[in-house]
Amino acid sequence: QSVLTQPPSASGTPGQRVTISCSGNSSNIGGNYVYWYQQLPGTAPKLLIYWNNQRPSGVPARFSGSKSGTSASLAISGLRSEDETDYYCATWDDSLSGPVFGGGTKLTVL
């Protein structure tokens, strides 16, 4: 079982806005930055969002992140077919003294 909780699946139609949630507790999300990764099939995860809501250079503005309390969300607007893949949230856990990941969400573009 992953420390952070994500819905196993999400879906949307092209052009739509979808959000993926990530739930934790006070020892992880509640007191630390949240990161989001996109993992295309057969490839390594790619950093999508860092420090809750910052986008690395080259990541489209369609991707945005937010955090409130012990939960975080990734929003994808203007959904495109190439967004159909797996997404993971991550953060540091003060109790475990290490990074923790969510179980991943498979996004389907209908």
Place this chain on the structure above:
Amino acid sequence: QITLKESGPTLVKPTQTLTLTCTFSGFSLSTSGVGVGWIRQPPGKALEWLALIFWDDGKRFSPSLKSRLTITKDTSKNQVVLTMTNMDPVDTGTYYCAHSPYGGKFACDHWGQGTLVTVSS
């Protein structure tokens, strides 16, 4: 530009020890705030953190695997080595190394391509 690459055996037998090497470029593991970690992913499953090492030689291990893991760094060779003892078929998966610039609270910003390790007799 930061790059990392994992190397090691693709097949190990149960009870054997796995040794993986992460060779990197574009950064120094002696720079304050930098860390390198190992994360694995069983086929079709989620990411799982294993171990990490910091610029100051500080080390952290997943509590559930701590007794089986060792992590070391060779700053002059730009390498980090992970060893995992007593391998089991459930340890089959893709093993990634990753870079973190975020100081004491590790988070990956660059990942290696990963290496698939199969545990089977």
